[in-house]
Amino acid sequence: MRGAAPWGLAVPAVAGMAFLVLPLVGLAVRAPWTTLPARLTEPRVLEALRLSLITATTATVVCLALGVPLAWLLARARFRGRGLVRALVTVPLVLPPVVGGVALLLVFGRNGLIGRWFSGAFTLPFTTAGVVMAEAFVAMPFLVISVEGTLRAADPRYEEAAATLGASRWTVFRRVTLPLVAPGVVAGAVLCWARALGEFGATITFAGNLPGTTQTMPLAVYLALETDPEAAIVLSLVLLAVCVAVLAVLRDRWIKA
Amino acid sequence: MSGSAVRSLVSALLLMVLLAAAGCAGGKKEPETLTVFAAASLTESFGTLGKAFEKSHPGVTVKFNFGGSSTLAQQIVQGAPADVFAAASPATMKQSGAPSPRIFARNRLEIAVPKGNPAHVAALKDLANPAVKVALCAEQVPCGAAAVKALAAGGVTVKPVTQEQDVKAALSKVRLGEVDAALVYRTDVKAAAGAVEGIEFPEADKAINDYPIAAVPKTAHLVLAREFIDLVLSDQGRRVLTDAGFTAV
Numbered sequence: 346m347r348g349a350a351p352w353g354l355a356v357p358a359v360a361g362m363a364f365l366v367l368p369l370v371g372l373a374v375r376a377p378w379t380t381l382p383a384r385l386t387e388p389r390v391l392e393a394l395r396l397s398l399i400t401a402t403t404a405t406v407v408c409l410a411l412g413v414p415l416a417w418l419l420a421r422a423r424f425r426g427r428g429l430v431r432a433l434v435t436v437p438l439v440l441p442p443v444v445g446g447v448a449l450l451l452v453f454g455r456n457g458l459i460g461r462w463f464s465g466a467f468t469l470p471f472t473t474a475g476v477v478m479a480e481a482f483v484a485m486p487f488l489v490i491s492v493e494g495t496l497r498a499a500d501p502r503y504e505e506a507a508a509t510l511g512a513s514r515w516t517v518f519r520r521v522t523l524p525l526v527a528p529g530v531v532a533g534a535v536l537c538w539a540r541a542l543g544e545f546g547a548t549i550t551f552a553g554n555l556p557g558t559t560q561t562m563p564l565a566v567y568l569a570l571e572t573d574p575e576a577a578i579v580l581s582l583v584l585l586a587v588c589v590a591v592l593a594v595l596r597d598r599w600i601k602a
Numbered sequence: 603m604s605g606s607a608v609r610s611l612v613s614a615l616l617l618m619v620l621l622a623a624a625g626c627a628g629g630k631k632e633p634e635t636l637t638v639f640a641a642a643s644l645t646e647s648f649g650t651l652g653k654a655f656e657k658s659h660p661g662v663t664v665k666f667n668f669g670g671s672s673t674l675a676q677q678i679v680q681g682a683p684a685d686v687f688a689a690a691s692p693a694t695m696k697q698s699g700a701p702s703p704r705i706f707a708r709n710r711l712e713i714a715v716p717k718g719n720p721a722h723v724a725a726l727k728d729l730a731n732p733a734v735k736v737a738l739c740a741e742q743v744p745c746g747a748a749a750v751k752a753l754a755a756g757g758v759t760v761k762p763v764t765q766e767q768d769v770k771a772a773l774s775k776v777r778l779g780e781v782d783a784a785l786v787y788r789t790d791v792k793a794a795a796g797a798v799e800g801i802e803f804p805e806a807d808k809a810i811n812d813y814p815i816a817a818v819p820k821t822a823h824l825v826l827a828r829e830f831i832d833l834v835l836s837d838q839g840r841r842v843l844t845d846a847g848f849t850a851v
Binding site for chain 1: 743764
């Protein structure tokens with residue numbers, strides 16, 4: 346399709362873009378640019394950034410390991426109650442993250458349904474592993490939905506051909522299905538990572554807030570806002586810059602639109 | 603529709619609006635809304651006082667915005683439509699720019715422990731035991747600043763497992779039994795109504811929180827705002843605040 350976009354689309358499109366971009370402009374305008382370099386090298390900023398990158402990446406790996414098989418099950422396997430399972434899997438999308446954090450505490454906390462059996466050996470709340478769990482809980486549906494959609498759109502005849510040639514279901518999945526849906530997996534992983542990086546509510550509720558152990562960037566931003574809004578702006582800009590840089594690189598390299 | 607039809611429609615509408623306005627002015631006093639921004643720890647006591655104020659001022663509705671004091675102060679600076687501000691610390695009151703605040707209540711820290719006190723906490727120094735899991739408020743919020751002062755006064759060094767974003771979050775970790783103890787306000791222990799146990803400790807004397815109240819400079823309801831502040835400072839106000847666990851001033 347060529348030519349100018351019709352007014353009915355162009356006007357709301359530009360308004361929508363302005364609505365999304367203007368708040369970012371506001372952050373940039375109010376940022377304390379003169380003191381920026383000094384603030385950026387503060388150890389607590391680097392500490393929170395490091396923790397955020399490590400936990401978001403680990404959470405994405407966890408989501409890939411569990412979420413891709415789950416998406417395959419939802420898209421390819423036939424079993425009763427599949428619709429219900431699909432609905433349940435996407436619940437974290439609509440659940441307020443703080444509620445998700447409380448739910449995690451009720452199950453994995455030291456008095457939780459499962460957590461109480463392990464409370465002698467180890468505890469998850471207030472640990473970096475707890476941050477990864479909270480992030481994975483909130484971010485996994487993004488991956489599952491993306492991969493499941495790609496799987497449904499993929500032509501099943503390739504898989505059927507491989508099966509008639511004697512490949513086992515596991516081999517078919519590994520050698521045919523996975524390469525076929527790779528773009529969907531990458532797109533899902535990127536979404537999942539971005540969601541995990543910005544995660545706040547479930548993390549602060551389930552993992553608490555301790556610099557160096559569980560204080561990720563969004564938590565640092567929230568607490569900085571209490572006393573030092575300028576510091577909060579700086580932290581937000583750092584998070585923003587990292588996210589945009591990573592997504593831009595990935596988009597060029599992996600996701601061909 | 604022709605031009606004259608539109609004109610007559612418009613004038614008819616205008617007439618209706620004018621009549622409605624005249625009707626209001628001719629009747630009893632116009633309904634007014636007093637908007638009070640108050641620290642989260644005042645939720646219960648100010649709720650009671652708000653109802654009392656509405657009863658003694660027919661036609662007046664009191665609306666509350668409860669939240670973290672520094673968040674509220676920032677909202678006021680950004681032009682939020684507040685008439686009265688009651689903060690949990692003089693510092694946050696100063697942040698809001700409201701002139702000549704008056705201290706109306708004091709709050710002190712207590713050690714909150716889960717029912718049955720599983721870690722057998724009896725005094726502030728017990729929190730230094732590494733086997734005791736402790737939640738504190740982050741230093742950036744008033745309850746965290748008070749905790750730092752109290753711990754310093756007692757010469758106690760605590761390694762908390764978490765620094766919570768507000769006092770209610772610290773309390774909920776105790777309620778769920780995820781930590782063995784937390785430093786929270788006495789009013790929070792009281793509001794939890796038996797879900798947690800409170801332990802008083804003498805070092806809390808060194809970290810008393812003053813609660814100031816003031817009319818917001820740009821308020822359009824200055825008379826009402828002053829009357830509400832008078833109610834908070836009155837004997838009735840003191841009684842309600844004391845019941846909630848505050849020390850009235």
